[in-house]
Amino acid sequence: MVESKHTEWYDRASRALQDAGYRRGGARHALLELLDTQACACSAIEIEETLRHRSHATRTVSRASIYRILAELEALSLVTKLEVGQATWRFEATRGGKHHHHHLVCDRCGRLMPFADEALERELVRVSTRVPLAVAEHEVILRGACERCTDDAYKSF
Amino acid sequence: MVESKHTEWYDRASRALQDAGYRRGGARHALLELLDTQACACSAIEIEETLRHRSHATRTVSRASIYRILAELEALSLVTKLEVGQATWRFEATRGGKHHHHHLVCDRCGRLMPFADEALERELVRVSTRVPLAVAEHEVILRGACERCTDDAYKSF
DNA sequence: GTACCTGCAAATCGTTTGCAGGAAA
DNA sequence: TTTCCTGCAAACGATTTGCAGGTAC
Numbered sequence: 001m002v003e004s005k006h007t008e009w010y011d012r013a014s015r016a017l018q019d020a021g022y023r024r025g026g027a028r029h030a031l032l033e034l035l036d037t038q039a040c041a042c043s044a045i046e047i048e049e050t051l052r053h054r055s056h057a058t059r060t061v062s063r064a065s066i067y068r069i070l071a072e073l074e075a076l077s078l079v080t081k082l083e084v085g086q087a088t089w090r091f092e093a094t095r096g097g098k099h100h101h102h103h104l105v106c107d108r109c110g111r112l113m114p115f116a117d118e119a120l121e122r123e124l125v126r127v128s129t130r131v132p133l134a135v136a137e138h139e140v141i142l143r144g145a146c147e148r149c150t151d152d153a154y155k156s157f
Numbered sequence: 158m159v160e161s162k163h164t165e166w167y168d169r170a171s172r173a174l175q176d177a178g179y180r181r182g183g184a185r186h187a188l189l190e191l192l193d194t195q196a197c198a199c200s201a202i203e204i205e206e207t208l209r210h211r212s213h214a215t216r217t218v219s220r221a222s223i224y225r226i227l228a229e230l231e232a233l234s235l236v237t238k239l240e241v242g243q244a245t246w247r248f249e250a251t252r253g254g255k256h257h258h259h260h261l262v263c264d265r266c267g268r269l270m271p272f273a274d275e276a277l278e279r280e281l282v283r284v285s286t287r288v289p290l291a292v293a294e295h296e297v298i299l300r301g302a303c304e305r306c307t308d309d310a311y312k313s314f
Numbered sequence: 315g316t317a318c319c320t321g322c323a324a325a326t327c328g329t330t331t332g333c334a335g336g337a338a339a
Numbered sequence: 340t341t342t343c344c345t346g347c348a349a350a351c352g353a354t355t356t357g358c359a360g361g362t363a364c
Contacts, residue, residue: 022343022344023337025344028344064330064331068344089328089329104289107293113289117284119284120280120281123276124299126276127299132261132304133270133301134301135300136301137299137300137301139299140297141297142284142292143295144292144293144294145293180317180362180364182318182320183319220321221320221323222321224353225355246354315364318362319360321359322359323357324356325356326353328352328354329351329352330349330351331351335346336344338342338343338344339343
């Protein structure tokens with residue numbers, strides 16, 4: 001098996017877990033490795049499937065453990081829990097400012113894609129100060145038809 | 158029972174349902190009346206409770222019907238389905254431009270409040286054109302601690 | 315009278331929890 | 340050896356569906 005390189009997030013997460021007193025369980029390790037490779041949010045079910053089927057996956061992990069570990073990671077702010085899609089939680093590694101992004105959701109195929117925009121970010125920060133809430137996080141979701149689905153519609157004529 | 162005034166939304170929704178060939182069922186009517194009075198999104202369960210307990214509620218409606226009717230209304234763009242809170246759908250009447258708003262969610266008590274901001278809206282429209290998706294809707298959620306919860310924290314010292 | 319509407323109860327699906335065996339320290 | 344970690348299976352809660360009776364037209 002090829003030794004794969006980890007990102008900064010993986011190292012930070014490993015350390016944080018250790019500092020928080022968690023042991024080096026195999027399931028937890030497998031989840032960290034997987035989350036580290038994901039560009040956008042994925043659901044617990046997707047994580048389970050990926051770990052089960054991907055050849056390079058470290059091992060399979062039971063669904064209960066997936067939820068438990070994700071909850072631990074969320075409590076340490078190592079993953080962010082999103083509500084996007086089908087009334088299902090999705091999770092993604094909480095990376096630094098540079099990787100901060102929002103989400104595009106295709107209404108037709110359910111595809112989820114990240115996007116980022118600096119001006120929008122500034123606007124959100126400004127709005128956050130004018131609102132009766134001590135804002136800790138924000139989240140923007142744009143819904144519509146993705147290019148793939150738009151193309152398909154075109155081809156079907 | 159006092160005859161209550163309906164908003165433009167109620168009339169538009171009634172007409173749209175009729176045009177779409179739906180009959181004037183009692184459950185559907187009760188739901189329209191209720192949704193018409195709500196300032197912000199509510200869940201199917203909340204709707205059921207409200208219809209059951211409120212004195213001015215027209216009648217009770219079974220949960221299955223609530224979901225079915227909400228799905229019809231959503232298909233006609235008469236309500237908007239949101240994912241805010243506990244992996245639960247919430248629904249609110251789709252009103253004209255003036256009532257367009259986004260949501261503040263309190264992480265501590267779960268309270269949901271609407272907010273609106275014109276500059277943010279313009280920014281969202283701009284961003285929508287620069288993204289690989291034919292954007293049909295957008296949604297912004299700000300999470301944090303509401304004033305009530307912040308006050309409580311203060312008082313507890 | 316027919317076709318649609320509605321309520322009830324059962325099924326589904328994502329998520330959470332209880333418990334017992336297995337692994338890390 | 341002790342305590343934590345994990346998987347399994349059962350519990351849970353929101354949502355959906357099948358079906359039978361009731362209602363609008």
